[in-house]
Amino acid sequence: MQRIKAVVSYDGTDFSGWQVQPEKRTVQSEIEKALTKIHKGSHVEVTASGRTDASVHALGQVMHFDTPLCIPDEKWPKAINSHLPEDVYVLAAERTTADFHARFDAIEKEYIYRVQTNSQPDIFRRRYTLFYPYPLNIENMKQAAEHLVGTHDFTSFCASGTDVKDMVRTVYKIDILEDRDELQFVLRGNGFLYNMVRIMVGTLLEVGRGKKAPHDISELLAARDRGKAGKTVPGHGLFLAEVKYKNRVSSNYA
Numbered sequence: 001m002q003r004i005k006a007v008v009s010y011d012g013t014d015f016s017g018w019q020v021q022p023e024k025r026t027v028q029s030e031i032e033k034a035l036t037k038i039h040k041g042s043h044v045e046v047t048a049s050g051r052t053d054a055s056v057h058a059l060g061q062v063m064h065f066d067t068p069l070c071i072p073d074e075k076w077p078k079a080i081n082s083h084l085p086e087d088v089y090v091l092a093a094e095r096t097t098a099d100f101h102a103r104f105d106a107i108e109k110e111y112i113y114r115v116q117t118n119s120q121p122d123i124f125r126r127r128y129t130l131f132y133p134y135p136l137n138i139e140n141m142k143q144a145a146e147h148l149v150g151t152h153d154f155t156s157f158c159a160s161g162t163d164v165k166d167m168v169r170t171v172y173k174i175d176i177l178e179d180r181d182e183l184q185f186v187l188r189g190n191g192f193l194y195n196m197v198r199i200m201v202g203t204l205l206e207v208g209r210g211k212k213a214p215h216d217i218s219e220l221l222a223a224r225d226r227g228k229a230g231k232t233v234p235g236h237g238l239f240l241a242e243v244k245y246k247n248r249v250s251s252n253y254a
Contacts, residue, residue: 001066001067001068001098002066002067002068002069002070002095003064003065003066003095003096003097003098003100004064004065004066004067004076004093004094004095004096005062005063005064005093005094005095005096005100005102006062006063006064006065006076006077006080006090006091006092006093006094007060007061007062007090007091007092007093008027008031008058008061008062008063008088008089008090008091009057009058009059009060009061009088009089009091010027010057010058010061010087010088010089011057011087011088011127012027012052012054012055012056012057012058012235012236013055013057013087013127013236014087015027015054015055015087016054017051017052017053017054017056018048018050018051018052018061019051020032027052027058027061027088028046028048030084030085030088031046031063031080031084031088031090032044032045032046033083034080034083034084035065035067035080037083038069038079038080038083039067039069044065044066044067045065046063046064046065047063047064047065047101047102047103048061048062048063048102048103049061049062049063049102049103049106049109049240049243050103050106050109050191050192050240052238052240053195053235054235055234055235055236056235056236056238056239056240057128057236057238057239057240058239058240059112059239059240059241059242060091060240060241060242060243061240061243062102062106062243062245063102064096064100064101064102073093073094073095076090076093077090077091077092077093080093102243105245105246106191106243106244106245107190107244107245107246108172108188108189108190108242108243108244109188109189109190109191109192109240109242109243109244110186110187110188110240110241110242110243110244111186111187111192111197111238111239111240111241112184112185112186112187112238112239112241113130113184113185113187113197113198113201113233113237113238113239114128114129114130114182114183114184114185114237114239115129115130115132115182115183115184115185115201115205115237116129116130116131116132116133116181116182117132117133117134117136117181117182117183118133118181119133120133121133122181126236127236128236128237128239129182129236129237130233130234130236130237132205134208134209135209136183136205136208136209137207137208137209137210138176138178138183138208140207140208140210140213140214141176141204141205141207141208141214142176143214144203144204144207144212144213144214144216144217145174145176145204146174146214147214147215147217147218147221148171148174148200148217148221149171149172149173149174150170150171151168151169151170152168152169152171152221153167153168153221153224154167154168154169154193154196154221155167155224155225155226156220156221156223156224156225156226156228156229157193157196157199157200157203157220157226157229158193158194158195158196158199158226159193159194159195159199159226159232160226161194162193162194164193164194167193167224169189169190169191169192169193169196170189170190171187171188171189172188172189172190173186173187173188174186174187174188174200176204185200185201185204186241187200195232197238198232198233198234198235198238199226199229199230199231199232199233200229201233201237202229202230202231202232202233203217203220203229203230204230205230205233206230206231211230212230
């Protein structure tokens with residue numbers, strides 16, 4: 001058996017998230033169906049660096065699977081892609097060590113959240129950006145973001161329904177980039193809780209509108225109360241951009 005590490009991109013619009021769910025279309029199920037065909041009917045399970053929710057996209061999701069087949073690294077993407085729908089694409093694949101784990105070995109992730117800030121929606125970006133036609137104080141948002149950087153208990157920024165007990169995470173950097181009528185929130189950290197990125201973006205947008213002040217963020221963190229933070233923004237503006245591993249090649253092939 002060989003363990004294969006692969007990098008995959010997908011348009012999350014028509015998926016119910018990454019993880020296999022009964023009677024629902026998911027990214028994992030599409031990839032496993034493709035691998036099953038390659039393996040002549042034998043089921044092959046894939047493990048990702050993390051689950052993405054319904055409508056969330058990926059530029060560089062990382063996964064691994066075990067296989068008895070001896071296919072050259074450069075031929076794996078073509079083999080898998082020939083059985084995948086148009087909204088999923090394997091970018092690269094390579095043999096890795098038997099102990100590599102796409103989820104547990106990840107040391108850093110980058111997410112990007114895209115927001116349209118023009119007065120009228122661009123319908124051609126409606127699946128990939130949040131339309132948010134409100135005046136925003138960008139400087140206040142950047143100041144607020146600085147309070148989120150570092151190692152904190154992020155209970156206030158985690159949605160209910162998670163079974164995770166340890167709410168401490170480290171956020172390395174949050175950039176808020178302006179590109180004409182679009183804002184991009186670029187967030188890097190050692191890991192993120194359930195809906196954590198979307199809640200942080202929602203909270204920063206409320207700061208931008210004057211509903212919260214930059215210094216409120218420290219109080220929100222200390223409160224450890226989800227009800228104190230901002231709304232969870234929709235999933236369709238979110239992209240898993242990159243996953244990094246110690247002493248391994250970055251997943252960013254986009």
